[in-house]
Amino acid sequence: MTSTLTESPAVQRLEAALAAITAAGDEGRRIFTRVYPDTARAAAQASDLRRSAGKRLGPLDGRIVSIKDLFDVAGEATTAGSQLLQGAAPAAHDALVVSRLHAAGAVIIGKTNMTEFAFSGVGINPHYGTPGNALDPRRIPGGSSSGAGVSVARGMADIAIGSDTGGSVRIPSALNGLVGFKPTQARVPRDGAYPLSFTLDCVGPLCRSVADAAATDGVLAGTSDQPLPSRAVAGLRLGAPRGLLFSQTQDAVLAAVELALGQLATAGATLSNESLDDLLGEPFRLQEGGTLVAAEAAWIHKAGVATRPEAYDPIVLGRIRRGQTLDAATYVGIQQARAALLPALDARMAHLDALVLPTVPLLAPLIADVQDEDVFLRTNALLLRNPSVFNFFDLPVLSLPLPSQNGLAVGLMLVGKRGGDRELLALGAAVEALLRVT
Template sequence: MTPLLDRPAHAIATAVRDGVASAVEVTRAALGRIEARDGAYGAFTDVVAERALGKAAAVDAARARGERMGPLAGAPFAVKNLFDVKGLPTRAGSKINRELTPAAADATLVARLEHAGAVLVGALNMGEYAYDFTGQNAHDGPSRNPHALAHMTGGSSGGSGAAVSGGLVPIALGSDTNGSIRVPSAFCGVFGLKPTYGRLSRARTFPFVASLDHVGPFARSVADLALAYDAMIGRDEDDPAQADVAPIPAALGLEDGIAGLRIARLGGYFARSGELCAFEAVDRVAAALKVGRTVDLPDAARARAAAYLITMIEGAALHLERLQTRVEDFDPDVRDRLIAGAMLPGAWLVQAQKFRRFFRAQALALFDDVDILLAPATPCRAPKLGQNTFTLDGKEQLVRPNIGVFTQPLSFIGLPVVAVPVWTDGEALPMGVQIVAPPWREDLALRVARVLERTGVVAAPVAHFA
């Protein structure tokens, strides 16, 4: 019989609601599995066992009193360590921030998942200050890909990808500025949702690039993504960047299928500068959805350039004082990009933001004629840990800044994306495909992902633990 922890969060919640398992038993099992496996995965930086067992006991007590149970009752989850967790310093992958005063309150999204009955078990490893696509960390060590331990998880939400694919938790939260949910989802073979910019509250998360930062969930099932998303939507006065747009819950219509949806794959920029396996993964998804149409999103390379420069400049501005006073305490790979970013002309930032508005209009015009776009998530499978370069378009390029070539143009204009994992026989590591929807239509992207999951084209199995 499949261990409960290998099952999705909604199945765990059903078992807890039905009295088949207690939340305390599930939490103990999760804590035990973290203890047994995380030495290999490097996913967790903090485990909050006492808090988790207390919350689980409260869930069980609520059930005993006959109270209504939340949709995620008793399901363990963990969060990238840039989310505030009451009592922990929010390290954001850095050495410097761990000297901060412990957080006085949880991030809004942590509180909302717990309100839905989920049980926080800890905080997760990440690339320093989220400026990372690899999942490596100079201070805490790398997170390791549970499907092939010598390979990267992707980043910067590397611990989130590892914790979910390794079966330590069924749901994790991460952040995505240029691809940091979608890249680790693709490399680790799990589902990830980067919602529309301004959709989910960023309150009490450590920022990176205010213009581009998003937060969202990882899971091994599309239904879990939808349930987590629904639990987290809603206005939050503590987040000034949140948009005042009524959210569309996703779980209720998740099984509605794709009849009537106009789906196309992105060509041009999104059909070059990657290894063959990246495009074969899109082929398989397109074939399963009977998609024959290809459309172009013009100027995607320029969009990526603009996102790249906004990231450098805003990221450097955020960290300038630390660069002046604590430069020796940064991860060198992050430090040098931030130093260069601090030196870039202001005119480049203004041009990038002007171009952002132009590019947004291009994308919205495309969505007049199509409902869903398909694109590769990454140009390659997960590289090996420590690998610094790879070959793209016949040219040797740096791994770290280039893993996000396909994710950056889309987050640049805040489009909602579900990353889905595609497996090939004989390959230990998956590829990811991005399912891209118009702004505020996370529900559509999740519906398409669910169709693919139901037909078996995409899947997120728990990695085998040797």
């Protein structure tokens, strides 16, 4: 390898990321379950050769990317943050999104830790350890894409790929000061991703800018590299769904969100308070006796729970077993009711460009404070509350970082119209430019 190649941007950034993982010691091993230094170096060198020849493969060429531990990589077992799958057969093929990242020239540095089977928003993992929040390692990272968020926030990757069933991209983004994007579900294929919920699973990026989110979205979705349309804050029609999704919000979070709303209004956005609790509360009312996620997880894990229950995180096991109690008639009823609710919310949002609200209503709590199961479950429910509503309604959603409060991160959530993923990203870029956190 020549000195010129050694000094090239992709190789330099990769070596800095690998050094950061190594320097983190045990914490690095809690953030990543597997690191690929050799293949990553080869990919970075190839990218730099393309760059020097003026032949870039696109905006992700040479970018350092981490992938959540539920995406298949050919030749190795996909453990999905579990002990149960450590002896599973190696994957025969890369997940489709992994193949697309490789084809786009991305440098995949490793697999990141996660909540076992992606089944919580807190980010605790008793098998591989819990990565500490990037802003305060004593605090939770958010989940389920826990290592994903921390890997970007700590400079170990430029972009992380996570999954989002009830907020698992947006929660760690909000708690670690990142941009997180949940696309419309059908936009990004889930082939080769270990499932939690067939109905609600989505795949999206955690990164430092809306531009990176948009570029990654294009690669994951397999669309052509088209620039986002240009939008301005002035003239945007934004609705704040006051009520349920603003309730139980900590003062520091609410203050940051209200300041952002004021800045948007000053810049010319039209802000309205929207009364939507009759619709936004329906996912909770319909699923009081059991959730779609738990019921589908119970089917996915039927054999594992029956034969090796001791291999599961007890809290995850308990949530799966609750899904076993949901009868078929109730499950079908929830699905039918959901199908009717989607166009109802679309109609109520027709006069808006986006909804705007807190991504999560609290600052990251201390890891020590969520060890009790009851406290854990209450915290988990509150973390998932706002994000999960929009998985249920299958709308594209973006979380943007706001200025830190008491040294901790706050997220602002923008909810777009059905199928309007690129429009939401364009709108988000305008809002980001106004509220940019440096």
